Amino acid sequence: MGVRKFVTAMLATASIAAGGVAQADDTVTLGFTAALSGDFAAFGENMRRGAELAIEQLNADGTGPTFELFPVDDRGEAREGVLIAQRFCSDEDVDVVLGYSFSSIALAAVPVYDQCGLPVLASAVTSPDLSGASPYFRRNILTDAVQGAMMGTFAVETLGDKRIYVIHQQDDYGIGVANAFTEAAEAAGAEILGTENYLLGAKDFKTQISRIRSADPDALFIGGFYSEAAKIASQAQSLGVDVQLLGTDGSLNPELVSLGGEAVEGMIVYGMFDPSVATEDTAAFIEGYEAAHGMAPNAFSALGYDAVMTVAEAVRIATEAGDLTRESLNTAFGEIDGFPGVTGPTTFDAQGDRAGSLYFLQVRDGAFALAE
Amino acid sequence: MRPLLSIQDLTIVYGGLVALGSVSFDVDERAIHGVIGPNGAGKSTLVNALTGFAPISSGTVTLADRHIGGIPAHAAAAAGIARTFQNIRLFAGMTVLENTLVGAHRHFRARLPHLLLRAATARGEEKRWRERAMGELDFVGLTGQAQASAGALSYGHQRRLEIARALLLEPALLLLDEPMAGMNAAEKEEIETLIRKVRERGVTVLIIEHDMQVMRRLCERVTVLHHGRRLADGATAEVFAETAVQEAYLGRSS
Amino acid sequence: MDFFGQLLVNAIMLGAIYSLAAIAYSLVYGVVQLVNFAFGELFMLGAFICISLMLPSVRLFGLEAPMPALPFLLAAPVSIAVVAAIGVVVERLAYKPLRNAPRLAPLIAAIAVSVLLQSLAQSVWGAEELSFPSFALSDLPPIILFDSIYVSVMEIVVLITALVSMLGLTLFVRRTRMGRAMTAAAEDREAAYLVGIPVNRVIALAFLIGSGFAALAGVLYAQAYGFAHPTMGFLPGLKALTAAVLGGIGSIPGAALGGMVLAVIETFGAGYLPNGSAYRDAISFAILILLLMFRPQGLLGRPELNDMPAGSLVGMLGQYARAGGVGRLFAPIDRLFERMGAGSLVLNVALFCTALALAFIITNDFWLRILIFVVTYGLLASGLNIVVGFTGLLDLGFVAFWAVGSYFTSILFILVLKNQFGVAPTDIWWLFYVNLIAGGVLAAGAGMLLGYPTLRLRGDYLAIMTLGFGEIVRIVATNWIDLTRGPMGIRGIPTPSLFGYPLNDPRHLYLVGVLLAAALLFLLSRVVRSYVGRAWVAIRENESAAEAMGVHTARYKLYAYASGGFFGGVVGVFFAHSQQYISPLSFTLFENILILMLVVLGGLGTFIGPFVGALFWIVFLQVAQGFSLFQAMPELRYALLGALLVALMVFRPQGLSARARVPLSIEK
Ligand SMILES: Nc1ncnc2c1ncn2[C@@H]1O[C@H](COP(=O)(O)OP(=O)(O)OP(=O)(O)O)[C@@H](O)[C@H]1O
Numbered sequence A: 001m002g003v004r005k006f007v008t009a010m011l012a013t014a015s016i017a018a019g020g021v022a023q024a025d026d027t028v029t030l031g032f033t034a035a036l037s038g039d040f041a042a043f044g045e046n047m048r049r050g051a052e053l054a055i056e057q058l059n060a061d062g063t064g065p066t067f068e069l070f071p072v073d074d075r076g077e078a079r080e081g082v083l084i085a086q087r088f089c090s091d092e093d094v095d096v097v098l099g100y101s102f103s104s105i106a107l108a109a110v111p112v113y114d115q116c117g118l119p120v121l122a123s124a125v126t127s128p129d130l131s132g133a134s135p136y137f138r139r140n141i142l143t144d145a146v147q148g149a150m151m152g153t154f155a156v157e158t159l160g161d162k163r164i165y166v167i168h169q170q171d172d173y174g175i176g177v178a179n180a181f182t183e184a185a186e187a188a189g190a191e192i193l194g195t196e197n198y199l200l201g202a203k204d205f206k207t208q209i210s211r212i213r214s215a216d217p218d219a220l221f222i223g224g225f226y227s228e229a230a231k232i233a234s235q236a237q238s239l240g241v242d243v244q245l246l247g248t249d250g251s252l253n254p255e256l257v258s259l260g261g262e263a264v265e266g267m268i269v270y271g272m273f274d275p276s277v278a279t280e281d282t283a284a285f286i287e288g289y290e291a292a293h294g295m296a297p298n299a300f301s302a303l304g305y306d307a308v309m310t311v312a313e314a315v316r317i318a319t320e321a322g323d324l325t326r327e328s329l330n331t332a333f334g335e336i337d338g339f340p341g342v343t344g345p346t347t348f349d350a351q352g353d354r355a356g357s358l359y360f361l362q363v364r365d366g367a368f369a370l371a372e
Numbered sequence B: 001m002r003p004l005l006s007i008q009d010l011t012i013v014y015g016g017l018v019a020l021g022s023v024s025f026d027v028d029e030r031a032i033h034g035v036i037g038p039n040g041a042g043k044s045t046l047v048n049a050l051t052g053f054a055p056i057s058s059g060t061v062t063l064a065d066r067h068i069g070g071i072p073a074h075a076a077a078a079a080g081i082a083r084t085f086q087n088i089r090l091f092a093g094m095t096v097l098e099n100t101l102v103g104a105h106r107h108f109r110a111r112l113p114h115l116l117l118r119a120a121t122a123r124g125e126e127k128r129w130r131e132r133a134m135g136e137l138d139f140v141g142l143t144g145q146a147q148a149s150a151g152a153l154s155y156g157h158q159r160r161l162e163i164a165r166a167l168l169l170e171p172a173l174l175l176l177d178e179p180m181a182g183m184n185a186a187e188k189e190e191i192e193t194l195i196r197k198v199r200e201r202g203v204t205v206l207i208i209e210h211d212m213q214v215m216r217r218l219c220e221r222v223t224v225l226h227h228g229r230r231l232a233d234g235a236t237a238e239v240f241a242e243t244a245v246q247e248a249y250l251g252r253s254s
Numbered sequence C: 001m002d003f004f005g006q007l008l009v010n011a012i013m014l015g016a017i018y019s020l021a022a023i024a025y026s027l028v029y030g031v032v033q034l035v036n037f038a039f040g041e042l043f044m045l046g047a048f049i050c051i052s053l054m055l056p057s058v059r060l061f062g063l064e065a066p067m068p069a070l071p072f073l074l075a076a077p078v079s080i081a082v083v084a085a086i087g088v089v090v091e092r093l094a095y096k097p098l099r100n101a102p103r104l105a106p107l108i109a110a111i112a113v114s115v116l117l118q119s120l121a122q123s124v125w126g127a128e129e130l131s132f133p134s135f136a137l138s139d140l141p142p143i144i145l146f147d148s149i150y151v152s153v154m155e156i157v158v159l160i161t162a163l164v165s166m167l168g169l170t171l172f173v174r175r176t177r178m179g180r181a182m183t184a185a186a187e188d189r190e191a192a193y194l195v196g197i198p199v200n201r202v203i204a205l206a207f208l209i210g211s212g213f214a215a216l217a218g219v220l221y222a223q224a225y226g227f228a229h230p231t232m233g234f235l236p237g238l239k240a241l242t243a244a245v246l247g248g249i250g251s252i253p254g255a256a257l258g259g260m261v262l263a264v265i266e267t268f269g270a271g272y273l274p275n276g277s278a279y280r281d282a283i284s285f286a287i288l289i290l291l292l293m294f295r296p297q298g299l300l301g302r303p304e305l306n307d308m309p310a311g312s313l314v315g316m317l318g319q320y321a322r323a324g325g326v327g328r329l330f331a332p333i334d335r336l337f338e339r340m341g342a343g344s345l346v347l348n349v350a351l352f353c354t355a356l357a358l359a360f361i362i363t364n365d366f367w368l369r370i371l372i373f374v375v376t377y378g379l380l381a382s383g384l385n386i387v388v389g390f391t392g393l394l395d396l397g398f399v400a401f402w403a404v405g406s407y408f409t410s411i412l413f414i415l416v417l418k419n420q421f422g423v424a425p426t427d428i429w430w431l432f433y434v435n436l437i438a439g440g441v442l443a444a445g446a447g448m449l450l451g452y453p454t455l456r457l458r459g460d461y462l463a464i465m466t467l468g469f470g471e472i473v474r475i476v477a478t479n480w481i482d483l484t485r486g487p488m489g490i491r492g493i494p495t496p497s498l499f500g501y502p503l504n505d506p507r508h509l510y511l512v513g514v515l516l517a518a519a520l521l522f523l524l525s526r527v528v529r530s531y532v533g534r535a536w537v538a539i540r541e542n543e544s545a546a547e548a549m550g551v552h553t554a555r556y557k558l559y560a561y562a563s564g565g566f567f568g569g570v571v572g573v574f575f576a577h578s579q580q581y582i583s584p585l586s587f588t589l590f591e592n593i594l595i596l597m598l599v600v601l602g603g604l605g606t607f608i609g610p611f612v613g614a615l616f617w618i619v620f621l622q623v624a625q626g627f628s629l630f631q632a633m634p635e636l637r638y639a640l641l642g643a644l645l646v647a648l649m650v651f652r653p654q655g656l657s658a659r660a661r662v663p664l665s666i667e668k
């Protein structure tokens, strides 16, 4: 096989791999990447379900262009971040990219997008490092700094917790929320009795919990994902620690309850959406989601849904002004102003961040309900 | 004649086992010196002790008036002692020539920059030792085998290669641990001739061998070990005549 | 006091589990002198099978499958029996054919089996945790001692189970014929064979019992922490191995003691040292390293266990490998590589030009990015190849050097010059080129530093110690936030540029990579094709003979570590600047194992092998994503790699490009 033939064969494989069936020009392809397998697949899967629903509804409506989702799994591996970004960049059909479960992977991918001018609208990465990382990068979720601070204030002022212990996962996410939480809680007059950390994937928290127990706090703030939060909760229960558990959007996941069982009962977490407070506008979303997926949506499904709807709005703005290109789409994102969605209105600031509000949710009878 | 190697009260203890107990003897310069003794007598242990492979419990070893007792193996090689092994230890994944060149290791002087730039010094010494190595291969009878894989050589050729490799060290003293083991009479004779030629080049040879006919012909002096003790030491004919030696060893083998 | 007491209780529970798993390592090591890295995975399988049996239905391969919903007391023994059987099968297929092979072969096979089982489990049960169902015993309220120390009923059950099974094993070994045969085989396999002990059956039995213990430990661990997960066996496996070494590998009471001691040190270290819980695993690895340095025989072991039969995988061409039909399969590949390896200038230049030409033939940036990874991993594998392939030292901590290079340049460019002194990274474009060298030299120094304590060790112990170093470096990089920004990573690293002309698109980066690879390989070939290379290979083939020929083996091993480190460091600098972002996520043990596998796959001790391995594997990883089977179960790709490696060890340990043998002197 000659070199040229070999290369052609490779390129053919590439386009197969890229799912590149020839498409009509009026199709808008939304690249979607997140951890869809591996330990933290739940966030990605929820975003994807939300996005799929939105696409279904947009295509059924039939007034605009056809939308298509092109999902690629990053497996939570750093190495994949760059490759997937390049795959989307090189695939001319891809107009915009959604998703992302890990800030570190998004951070690795940003330079590639920056270079090929492909706009990204992420929905689950909250690192402050991503603010202003690129003119092509935006997200419709609040940053750790904002969310953690809101929780800190809420814990002290609404729940009345005065003696709080903090435990967080040792990464950008955990450190970010824990610092913001600590600052806000202290500002609101609480005493932070101590801070513990753990590595993502840790299983044994008994040492930290024994120390937390000695400090005798009112509340324990867990800055981390549901899998560890569930273990912390059950190990705390078995060591006789009975405090108000506080979590983050990383714990806002049905898996928290299925892993943690009664140990997480009463735990309070936050998210940008809550099905139980559905307004008329969001009712259609919830109904459609339950019909399509047989389960209630959570904040990440809602953000995924809103992301697609926001893209549709940007596409509308861009086509009105002229041709739809990556560049014009990117400009259009900047022009979006208060676009309504199930997680509230969307406007992006100059840093690519969005302002918004949080819901505080409590585990009651094995399900998330609005905290009182 | 001045002794090249002098061993005084050499003792080697493994756990509780005395492998060598207070053994003393001298090896003359340019001699072929035999060491004999039944299985487990401590012969290989002696070679190991001289080459840094066995920890010396007590006693002294001097080579040309220099203390070499307890020095590490690579230092023993640097001091001019080369050896072969009772169970052949070649570098199976290397060619015959490369094996031999490892023997010349201590002669190379080029430093990293020379190597990286392939400076004249590096090229020159590489070429010189390659030629020497080819010469040694001819000398031991491995002409034309330089590029063969060492692991693929016949048993007899592997023994020869071990000798060639040791010779490239340019040793003052060559220790041969049963170099003829498992060979037929004709092959033994060839190795015998080879050993004589080695000595003619000025190398002192200390050889361990179980074949008494060969040893009687080859060695000027022999030392007899038995249960780690020196049973006898002296001119070959005299030693072989000693009754104690015959009882302990020759009685069994002849 | 209640803190201390609670820690003690926690430590004892953890210790019981470590002890059980440590026995698995010790028992098998005693009989076959092999560190069976796969015990961590058998531990995990025990947990999964037990939970599956306890549920009414489980999702297997993504499909709902009915299960018997057995009670715990029935599910546990059944799962242990199943895992014990798996252990015996693994021994039969992967280790038995390698029993007389150089030690590196079964060791690599064990690592490959470990990757295989873990990836397979992930394909079968999915990547998410499976929670442990509660049952009567686990639901009982905890017992509270002195008002403040909580002990659950199951913890007492765990402790009793551990004690009873260890006692049972001791009685078995002392009192039964097979047990005594096992002790005899452990003393001296040859002799045991001669006196008529059925050695094969004894070894199978050791694997049977060992795997059973690993499974028991896994079941108890899963119960204690409430879940099973495909990667759950990895860390406890290493801890158990540490415990086995601590107690004296090969000794059963030693394993029990080692497990307890390790758990106590680890728990109290985490509890009382500042920021201890973050460094918890580092504490264990530090103990392991100190132990191997100063008392490799452990607390109760015998000293002489740690040596390795001489010989290398490369020298074994056709000796133990049962080539047969496989040999014929490789014949055309062999012919190709034979020509390449002969070092013909024309072929090498042609190869280099082809690599350069690819940059212009391939127009798709995505494939260029993939090629950048091929070059990066090929170079990393080449660095590791100096240590493993040429010098024969199994190094599982190689990623540390890669990390050193990456962090060095990133810290300098971003955290120091940009953040402290306000120097714009684009103004100092030349520093990248300086750093390539400086990062390499720094990593070479690190290589010597980390290599020094390992000099006296061989084979398994060497692998374990380097693994410990690699993990410590990663843990420090993760937790020393002031230096490395920890898990947040460092971003904004500039791409390479030349006089202000940025080399930032994939084509330029690929070209930079190819030039770097050519330069490094050129330098390496000059070193390898000299007395230095011969000394390395001599150490690999027969260390004592090398020493007898005057090779200062310790020094040349350090040179090998330094050269490997240099490669790792240079690649690290290139990697950081081509990615523009680094985080500790890139430098995991799994990456190290992957790099090792690329070397073995491609061919140990060849120049082209690491690149063949990298090209083959990284392209396969991407192409496989086009198949629905691998889309549904991406882990299956790694399972395939594991299986391939085991087969390679048995049938063709020299790798694909075995015949591209490197001449060790300048051709005349
Ligand atoms: N490394 C060692 N550890 C413990 N004992 C050893 C060691 N090496 C040798 N021995 C013991 O020392 C004694 C002498 O062994 P040695 O190999 O020197 O005998 P030998 O005279 O060379 O015998 P052979 O003719 O069989 O080669 C033997 O009992 C042997 O078992």
Ligand SMILES: [Mg+2]
Pocket: B043, B044, B045, B086, B177
């Ligand atoms: Mg002997």
